Amino acid sequence: MRFQTILGYGMGLAAFLQIAAASPLDEPEVLAVASFPEENAFGHVVNGEKNNVFLAVENKSDRNITLQSIAGSIHHPETNALVKNTTALTYKVPLLGGAKIQLPYSFYSEFKPGDWRLNIWIDHTAEGEKYRVQAYDSIITVVEPEVSIFDFKMLSTYAIVIALLGAIGYYTYLSFAPQPKKRKTPAVSAPVGPVTATGAGGYQEEWIPEHHLKKPKARKTKSTTLTSGDETSGAELSATEGKRRKNKK
Structure with a gap:
């Protein structure tokens, strides 16, 4: 009986130790507070831009932990319905007991x-156990970015769009516009056979057209020169006419 009693005590002690080993340890006390930078005191979140948040983390326990990641989510301000999760950043930074650290976090x-509700939390592990600590839970205001005509991004975007439209328009013009007709220039016929040069001032008659080789015929003109006989008869006629005029008088 005594042996059985001792055996029973031993089995009970082993079961107690097994239960104690299986029970989880208490969660280490870790504080995390997220805040926007000083230039964004009202907590405005700008669409299309990188929004920065800083998390101050303090390990108030005497156990060492490892900061695994920081993540967040956007919720409806009234129903708290999940709209979208933000980007999760992995750190895996060890944090000793009683130590503090500040980590940056950014999201788009x-x-x-x-108005929307923003939640930001940090995940950490301690002795193989994973824990989550809430760092931010508040209403934020989502706004559109300010538009400026001198914005470099906007100007570069306009330049790229204009260049693409110009290229498309030029390609369309070349594809559908009627092409101008090319004028045909008469081809200059080259002389057949070799060209030989003669001496100074000489030429070859086979290269000259036939109608240029024919010499024009001299035209016959009537001579208007009076002979001596003609001159004598003319003088006699003039004398006879003079006598006739005197007789009439």
């Missing part, structure tokens, strides 16, 4: 301008 917003 593509939501309708207005």
Whole structure:
């Protein structure tokens, strides 16, 4: 009986130790507070831009922990319905007991301008166990970025769009516009056979057209020169006419 009693005590002690080993340890006390930078005191989240948040983490326990990641989510301000999770950043930074650290966190917003609820948390592990600590839970205001005509991004975007439209328009013009007709220039016929040069001032008659080789015939003109006989008869006629005029008088 005594042996059985001792055996029973031993089995009970082993079961107690097994239960104690299986029971989880208490969660280490870790504080995390997220805040926007000083230039964004009202907590405005700008669409299409990188929004920065800083997390101050303090390990108030005497156990060492490892900061695994920081993540967040956007919720409806009234129903708290999940809209979208933000980007999760992995750190895996060890944090000793009683130590403090500040970690940056950034995310992008593509939501309708207005009020939304933002949640940010940090995941850490301690002795193989994973824990989550809430760092931010508040209403934020999503706004559109300010538009400026001198914005480099906007100007570069306009330049790229204009260049693409110009290239498309030029390609369309070349594809559908009627092409101008090319004028045909008469081809200059080259002389057949070799060309030989003669001496100074000489030429070859086979290269000259036939109608240029024919010499024009001299035209016959009537001579208007009076002979001596003609001159004598003319003088006699003039004398006879003079006598006739005197007789009439």
